[in-house]
Amino acid sequence: MEKIKISWLTGANFLDVDMPLLPKLSDRFQIRWIVIRQKGSWFDEQSIQSFIAKNNIDGVVLNMPGRLRSFGAFQVYRDAVRLMKEFCPDIFYVNYIGIPYLWPLISVSGIKKRKVIYPCHDYIDHVGVTNRKYYVWTKKLIFTRYRHFQFFSLFQQKLFLNDYKHGKDSFYAPLAMKDFGPPKVAKPNDGKVKFLFFGKDLWQLQKLGLLSI
Numbered sequence: 001m002e003k004i005k006i007s008w009l010t011g012a013n014f015l016d017v018d019m020p021l022l023p024k025l026s027d028r029f030q031i032r033w034i035v036i037r038q039k040g041s042w043f044d045e046q047s048i049q050s051f052i053a054k055n056n057i058d059g060v061v062l063n064m065p066g067r068l069r070s071f072g073a074f075q076v077y078r079d080a081v082r083l084m085k086e087f088c089p090d091i092f093y094v095n096y097i098g099i100p101y102l103w104p105l106i107s108v109s110g111i112k113k114r115k116v117i118y119p120c121h122d123y124i125d126h127v128g129v130t131n132r133k134y135y136v137w138t139k140k141l142i143f144t145r146y147r148h149f150q151f152f153s154l155f156q157q158k159l160f161l162n163d164y165k166h167g168k169d170s171f172y173a174p175l176a177m178k179d180f181g182p183p184k185v186a187k188p189n190d191g192k193v194k195f196l197f198f199g200k201d202l203w204q205l206q207k208l209g210l211l212s213i
């Protein structure tokens with residue numbers, strides 16, 4: 001039996017999400033992995049290339065030049081879409097929102113909508129996020145046009161299903177647990193309580209008027 005083929009696109013900010021999965025999934029699926037790496041990424045190109053070679057992955061690293069709205073960025077997104085299509089996969093797994101060009105390019109590329117899966121990290125974007133209007137517009141395009149979605153939070157999935165009740169398929173798969181090693185800074189002891197955001201807790205506090213964002 002032939003393996004299912006997947007074109008898998010990862011933005012550099014989600015490398016730590018996808019890297020633990022790829023070596024294991026490569027045993028069961030035929031995967032082409034495309035990484036779009038932005039300037040200032042936590043992962044340098046050499047470490048990504050070393051990971052690709054060590055795990056015998058069909059991988060390509062595309063480096064994003066300068067600003068996200070530049071012509072150079074447009075060319076990188078165009079090349080990423082071309083590389084995904086050339087593989088002739090059964091599934092396009094696109095773990096990157098790629099504002100502002102990626103999803104419009106995917107939409108006009110001839111890729112069949114039923115083959116696309118978008119893993120959504122935040123259905124509701126943070127209020128203060130940079131370029132929020134582009135995120136909101138792009139996600140509207142994705143959720144309206146495509147059908148298959150992954151969520152990493154049951155709460156975010158519930159919010160999505162409240163808005164899109166028909167004609168959409170979604171599944172929940174939590175993030176893999178990560179080991180960050182021994183702590184590098186001492187635990188603060190300033191008497192303050194700090195809330196860390198992951199979907200539900202901070203949103204509920206804001207809704208109840210207990211926290212301003």
